[in-house]
Amino acid sequence: MDNKTAVVIVKVFAVLAFIGAAMGIIGGLMTMVVGAAFGSMLGPIGAAVGGFAGIFMIAFGVLAIFVGIGLWKHKNWARIVTLVFAVLGALSSLVTLPASIVPLIICGVEIWLFGFEKTVKSLFS
Numbered sequence: 001m002d003n004k005t006a007v008v009i010v011k012v013f014a015v016l017a018f019i020g021a022a023m024g025i026i027g028g029l030m031t032m033v034v035g036a037a038f039g040s041m042l043g044p045i046g047a048a049v050g051g052f053a054g055i056f057m058i059a060f061g062v063l064a065i066f067v068g069i070g071l072w073k074h075k076n077w078a079r080i081v082t083l084v085f086a087v088l089g090a091l092s093s094l095v096t097l098p099a100s101i102v103p104l105i106i107c108g109v110e111i112w113l114f115g116f117e118k119t120v121k122s123l124f125s
Helices: 003-042 044-072 076-095 101-115 118-123
Strands: none
Touching (some): 044 076
16 A cells, blocks of 8 residues: 555544544434433433433544544554554444444454554554
């Protein structure tokens, strides 16, 4: 793989991190709103669970923004965080096979690119 292709691939993953961040933040806000709305039916515990779940999703959305910026700027810590989450995603996909074969393939490609592809790894040094 040449250097130009490696740069484009890393930029694509950075953009995907930004899209995932937006979806996580929006989903977290929606979870908090729905949790509050169902709080009247489920009681305060239901509202608290919705609130905590929403905050958790928003926190991961914010983390994805930082990882996307780090990938865009070729920061090695962002490559490592991406690898860790890809491995965790692959392991969780293995638990739910065969329904999750596509996410497993995507995580495998991500692990190969950011963990073993020399040209991509050299961008982050």
